[in-house]
Amino acid sequence: MAQHDPTRLAGIFRSTLQRTAWLAAWPLLLAACGGQSIILVADPSGHVGQAEVATAAGMQRLEKSGDMTQTRGASKPPSAVTTADPRSIATTFAEALAIEPPPPLVFTLMFESGTTQLTAASLDQVAEIVAASQKRPAIRIRISGHTDATGSDKINDALSLERATQVRNLLEQKGIPARLMSVTSHGKGNPAIPTPDGVAEPRNRRVVVIVH
Amino acid sequence: MKTVARWLFIGLMPWTSALAEPSETIGHIQTLQGDAYVQRAGVDQPAAVGTELRQNDRIRTGKPAAVGIVLTDDTTISLGSNSELALNDYAFEPKQGRFALVLRMVKGTFSYITGQIGKLAPESARVQTPDATIAVRGTKLLVEIKE
Numbered sequence: 158m159a160q161h162d163p164t165r166l167a168g169i170f171r172s173t174l175q176r177t178a179w180l181a182a183w184p185l186l187l188a189a190c191g192g193q194s195i196i197l198v199a200d201p202s203g204h205v206g207q208a209e210v211a212t213a214a215g216m217q218r219l220e221k222s223g224d225m226t227q228t229r230g231a232s233k234p235p236s237a238v239t240t241a242d243p244r245s246i247a248t249t250f251a252e253a254l255a256i257e258p259p260p261p262l263v264f265t266l267m268f269e270s271g272t273t274q275l276t277a278a279s280l281d282q283v284a285e286i287v288a289a290s291q292k293r294p295a296i297r298i299r300i301s302g303h304t305d306a307t308g309s310d311k312i313n314d315a316l317s318l319e320r321a322t323q324v325r326n327l328l329e330q331k332g333i334p335a336r337l338m339s340v341t342s343h344g345k346g347n348p349a350i351p352t353p354d355g356v357a358e359p360r361n362r363r364v365v366v367i368v369h
Numbered sequence: 370m371k372t373v374a375r376w377l378f379i380g381l382m383p384w385t386s387a388l389a390e391p392s393e394t395i396g397h398i399q400t401l402q403g404d405a406y407v408q409r410a411g412v413d414q415p416a417a418v419g420t421e422l423r424q425n426d427r428i429r430t431g432k433p434a435a436v437g438i439v440l441t442d443d444t445t446i447s448l449g450s451n452s453e454l455a456l457n458d459y460a461f462e463p464k465q466g467r468f469a470l471v472l473r474m475v476k477g478t479f480s481y482i483t484g485q486i487g488k489l490a491p492e493s494a495r496v497q498t499p500d501a502t503i504a505v506r507g508t509k510l511l512v513e514i515k516e
Binding site: 191192194195196198200205207208211229231233252253254256257260296297299307311339342344345346347 | 418419437447449452464466499501503506508513515516
């Protein structure tokens with residue numbers, strides 16, 4: 158009888174062992190399927206920056222659009238840099254890319270020196286901001302006042318905040334709901350044209366309106 | 370009277386300092402498809418376009434779902450289905466020269482576009498995944514975290 162055939166029995170035993178080993182290996186295989194892929198691409202303006210991906214065991218630098226590294230656990234080094242397949246990017250990231258918020262609209266307004274009076278050209282832009290915000294439609298509008306690096310910080314900040322508030326009031330008068338807008342002063346900390354401290358730069362004395 | 374005022378002041382101090390940071394708005398939900406949730410102090414709230422975000426919030430998406438968020442420095446992050454993101458640390462105070470940005474991507478698919486912090490203080494912008502820490506300089510990054 159087949160049941161008493163020692164080689165057959167050994168065969169069944171071996172195949173059971175194999176099956177058990179196979180089943181036991183599944184969690185390991187699944188773990189190996191995890192891990193992360195990090196891909197550098199151009200930002201909406203076409204600019205490609207840099208990213209350094211570091212685990213406890215090593216680091217890889219991504220420098221060109223399409224550069225990709227993958228990780229397989231925090232204690233292993235990230236993989237050597239390869240080029241990501243554009244088709245697999247389109248598939249894997251279809252949802253995230255489709256929902257990507259559009260780049261904000263950015264407007265820069267200038268003032269008559271030392272006052273909260275907008276220049277004539279900037280005053281014209283206010284109507285443009287209103288139209289663009291209504292068309293988008295705007296979810297948030299951030300208004301920031303900026304100074305250059307001359308004179309007293311305290312006086313500069315007060316003036317830049319007053320100017321930003323003035324812009325918010327104008328936008329509200331022209332129909333933008335107040336709840337969408339927030340106003341801050343960035344002082345000299347976020348210049349359009351970086352200068353050393355103490356340098357007069359009229360182009361840095363501005364209000365920036367960012368429409369999201 | 371003076372003593373009462375002083376005790377009142379001291380009594381209020383921890384309360385005001387506790388409120389100062391975490392209650393600040395650091396961003397908002399800009400785009401949304403399907404169901405997404407903002408978890409704050411352990412409580413899930415359904416996300417809607419315009420929902421304000423705060424430090425330590427966690428954003429989660431269902432399936433199928435996708436959400437796009439914008440932080441106050443214009444950092445833009447979008448999440449595909451079954452994704453989770455924690456806003457671990459954030460400061461955008463150019464006047465004081467104070468910048469911080471630590472995002473933890475827990476699972477799912479992400480598109481991440483750096484904002485003004487990435488330009489003004491790139492060394493303070495960090496993305497964490499379960500395996501790695503990523504330092505990003507002025508760019509866009511795609512990240513997939515498989516479970």
